Amino acid sequence: MEIIWQGIKQAIILIFTGNREVYEILFLTLRVSGSAVFFSMLLGIPVGVLAGLNKFPLKKFIIAVINTGMGLPPVAAGLIVILFIWRSGMLGFLKLMYTPTAMVIAQVLIASPIIAGITLAAVQQIDPKLKQQVLSLGANRFQVYWILIREARLPALAAVMAGFGGIISEVGAVIMVGGNIKGETRVLTTAAVQMVRMGNFDMAIAFVVILLAITFGVNFLLTLIQQKEGIGWIRRF
Amino acid sequence: MNKFRFLSVTSILILSTFIITTSVFAFSCKDKVKNTEIILATTTSTYDSGLLDELIPVFEEETTYKVKPIAVGTGEAIAMGERGEADVILVHSREEEDRFVEEGYGTERRDVMHNGFVIIGPEDDPSAISGLTAVEAYITISANEALFVSRGDDSGTNKKEIAIWEETGTTPQGDWYIESGQGMGETLRIADEKQAYTMTDRGTYLAQQNNLSLIVLVEGDEILFNPYRVIPVNPEKHKDIDINYEGAQAFVEFITGEKGQAIIKEFGVAEYGKPLFYPDVIK
Incomplete structure (x- = not known):
């Protein structure tokens, strides 16, 4: 029990005394997972919307692929990325191995199917008559998509939360492609792992507490937006 | 027509996102x-x-x-x-x-x-290996089927452990022989939780000593040179x-x-x- 309190105390001390290493790790975590979630949105939301609203050959197959991707084990994502980017791999010349970029790529691979899958489910929930209606009012194709995306924005926000939660808490892939290098590719999760390996349990707990605080903070913020929007959305009816 | 447009739009999106991601970051790190x-x-x-x-x-x-x-x-x-x-x-x-x-x-x-490898185990040393040579200790452990945690990860420590087992002429197997498949730090903790014997390099043991109840039982044997x-x-x-x-x-x-x-x-x-x-x- 005592070690837990000590860890929490240590976490507070580390945060408020501005420990440089902790801040570096914190910012790197936010930078990596933030950019990964951003690119995953760019990729996942359009794919989800397009796949959800259109009829095309192999639609069921592609949806099944996306759904499988939602449960893609991070280690698998890590391994796939490694095979491409290590020195002897196809993209070896880019020298991406053990860089934050590699971690972003692996996380995009994990998060974009999650975002695509939830978005897809969300747009399929929208009344198909709405699409007909908007079309009959003379909207062009992109206007239709835009209106339907707006209609599905709350679930899309949930999708982003799920994606972010999935990658910021992930260890397997980032440790494989990032190498857990101190000051370069060490994020909160891998820092906690390293501290356990080195026997510094209070530091490990401190990193976990910070990680929990961030995920809670981000989710709380997004929930606020979602709930506020939700009320306005209901009011419109 | 729709199908084609859908497929082309999607593939362009996927491609461009990937190209942007890789290039932006590749250049920023180059x-x-x-x-x-x-x-x-x-x-x-x-x-x-x-x-x-x-x-x-x-x-x-x-x-x-x-x-x-x-x-x-x-x-x-x-x-x-x-x-x-x-x-x-x-x-x-x-x-x-x-x-x-x-x-x-x-x-x-x-x-x-x-440095040296050391064989560590519970303080009360149930198989009485304290002071034996490494090979004798392993023979005793396997004869008593006392819990033993192996790294089982093809690491240097693991290779040394296997080499010692080869010297004993017995192959360790059974419920008492646990392969952790993890690093030395984790393996030490597993051994500690299970109150089992294990072999470690002295450096990692010393660094983790405060978190462990296991003590050094065999050391200084020539075969344990690391x-x-x-x-x-x-x-x-x-x-x-x-x-x-x-x-x-x-x-x-x-x-x-x-x-x-x-x-x-x-x-x-x-x-x-x-x-x-x-x-x-x-x-």
Whole structure:
């Protein structure tokens, strides 16, 4: 029990005394997972919307692929990325191995199917008559998509939360492609792992507490937006 | 028509996102990376003990190189060297090292430091192995089927453990023989939780001692000698890969040089009362 309190105390001390290493790790975590979630949105939301609203050959197959991707084990994502980017791999010349970029790529691979899958489910929930209606009012194709995306924005926000939660808490892939290098590719999760390996349990707990605080903070913020929007959305009816 | 448009729009989106992601980040990192980078594949014992955190900053300050230490077991470190994924390796498994250099993957082997392996176990030592030789201890443990945790990960420590089992003429198997498949730190904790016997390098044991109830029972046996060597990866073996051989040599010179050796000698003395590793070049 005592070690837990000590860890929490240590976490507070580390945060408020501005420990440089902790801040570096914190910012790197936010930078990596933030950019990964951003690119995953760019990729996942359009794919989800397009796949959800259109009829095309192999639609069921592609949806099944996306759904499988939602449960893609991070280690698998890590391994796939490694095979491409290590020195002897196809993209070896880019020298991406053990860089934050590699971690972003692996996380995009994990998060974009999650975002695509939830978005897809969300747009399929929208009344198909709405699409007909908007079309009959003379909207062009992109206007239709835009209106339907707006209609599905709350679930899309949930999708982003799920994606972010999935990658910021992930260890397997980032440790494989990032190498857990101190000051370069060490994020909160891998820092906690390293501290356990080195026997510094209070530091490990401190990193976990910070990680929990961030995920809670981000989710709380997004929930606020979602709930506020939700009320306005209901009011419109 | 729709189908085509859908497919083309999607594929363009996917492609462009990927190209943007990779290029943006590739360019943002490129300056830093440009062959001042050395990838050092090493064992968990040198890393988890904290030694590399002391050595690397000093080396980086003295030279313009940037070291990326990747902590894996000796087996994997050597495999990384063979594939050209590392520029230099710091490992502890004599036979493997010799083979690595003889097959031309490494250019030279240089002694860096050593410590000893120790066999540790519960304080009450239920199988009474205290003071035995390593081989005798293993025979006793296996005869009593006392819990024993093996790294089981092809690391240097694991290779040494297997070599000792080979000396005993018995093959360890059964419920009492647990393979953790993890690094030394985790393995020590598993052994501690299960109150089992295990073998560890002394450095990691000392670094973790405060969290452990297990005590040293067998030490000082010749077979338990644990030497670490550094080997630069041969660039001739990987002509299509940009191996940083100069950087690797600089690292070798540093770690076997006066400054590196002095750091090794001092490391851990203040905290544990004795060094975790003994330098081989200076005494």
